[in-house]
């Protein structure tokens with residue numbers, strides 16, 4: 001029983017991944033694709049091994065900017081989400097602004113950030129933050145706004161003040177919403193920092209890919225994509241694990 | 254001389270009144286509708302009295318308790334607790350809601366401990382007294398036959414078990430005024446009778462004031478010093494009966510002719526109330 005579940009959880013995604021690589025390799029061989037259009041997975045892997053040490057450095061830079069941006073997004077998102085979810089006035093005042101802001105393509109903001117902060121780490125961190133804080137705000141606010149009045153009454157009937165109601169009921173109640181949004185937000189944060197790196201940096205996987213593509217080194221571009229994908233999956237799984245641990249009550253496990 | 258005595262006795266009686274309603278009306282207002290839930294409620298409950306309120310569904314019993322708990326305020330009139338006008342929730346009141354409303358992220362034990370984390374003086378000594386509080390919570394859980402479920406989460410328990418835990422939560426901080434909204438509604442007849450005895454013992458021991466809402470008229474007569482019958486919406490208190498049987502009452506007593514007579518009378522009153530408006 002448990003073995004079967006394990007198999008399903010790990011073997012299945014691995015199998016589909018391997019199948020996809022096989023298909024990809026097959027297509028490249030059968031249609032005899034040129035390397036600069038679509039490199040075979042084996043070529044990508046070879047390129048990865050060849051540039052390994054350089055890729056590590058860039059990957060670490062991207063991971064760093066992503067995590068810092070994401071960390072700020074979590075702090076700001078939680079705070080703003082609580083405020084907006086808690087107070088109807090703030091909800092009315094801030095929500096349209098947040099939606100408008102979220103509709104702006106973040107690539108368009110990067111040049112502005114470059115003007116303010118120059119190229120490098122700062123614009124990447126800020127783009128990661130800007131792109132990933134919105135889902136956190138929306139989720140946390142929803143969690144608070146949909147708090148059952150019955151639960152609030154339990155606390156109120158004991159004479160609890162507003163802050164205590166928030167602390168004992170509102171906060172734990174928003175946690176499942178918060179973790180669900182973290183999983184989305186952390187992958188978005190990668191998108192943000194890579195976008196910024198492609199435009200305004202000389203470090204990071206985004207920069208690596210732009211540099212490689214200008215040399216028509218397409219296998220290296222794909223190696224970069226692979227690295228970003230892998231980091232995204234690892235962080236996603238990490239947060240999914242935390243979620244399972246900290247909010248298991250919401251899933252009744 | 255006699256005048257003085259009258260004044261003194263009036264003072265004493267105002268001090269010995271736990272809950273008082275003065276011409277209370279309550280209207281629920283929504284966007285485009287308003288529901289008159291309670292009309293012209295006058296009542297006074299003595300300290301240490303066990304009051305039972307019975308009446309048809311939707312007549313405003315829960316609303317009555319919420320007014321005492323300070324969760325809603327009357328549209329007209331005044332509710333007083335121990336002489337003080339109710340302006341909001343107060344720590345002398347403990348309420349067990351009609352739905353168990355346990356916090357799903359807490360275990361049963363943590364749920365029962367919740368009031369102690371909020372109500373003073375327990376709140377400030379919670380850390381220091383934690384062991385004693387946990388013992389007390391466990392004892393309460395034991396008295397309602399929930400031993401062994403202290404570390405379970407609410408969704409792992411049946412509806413009736415959750416209700417019993419919610420009763421423990423209302424009891425743990427020993428409120429002077431205990432509001433119980435159909436606390437045994439989801440229980441089988443035998444468990445229910447057992448819990449009547451548990452509740453009666455607790456009440457005799459603590460001498461707190463209890464207001465209990467129920468649909469079960471045997472329960473009303475068994476537990477109550479005073480039984481009020483409410484009419485259909487808008488709810489008014491139509492009948493008041495005093496139950497004279499001595500304490501502690503026993504389950505065998507439920508088959509005495511006086512008990513059955515009382516039961517029959519109150520049942521008749523509710524029947525009349527139901528017909529009057531429909």
Ligand SMILES: Nc1ncnc2c1ncn2[C@@H]1O[C@H](COP(=O)(O)OP(=O)(O)OP(=O)(O)O)[C@@H](O)[C@H]1O
Nearest residue numbers: 281288290309310311312313314315316317351486
């Ligand atoms: N929050 C609310 N908003 C509007 N109307 C309400 C609200 N709560 C209760 N009511 C109305 O007030 C009336 C009395 O409700 P209440 O919950 O006090 O009844 P009850 O006597 O406790 O009924 P039951 O025995 O079914 O629990 C009902 O008709 C209901 O429609």
Ligand SMILES: [Mg+2]
Nearest residue numbers: 314315351434
């Ligand atoms: Mg009710």
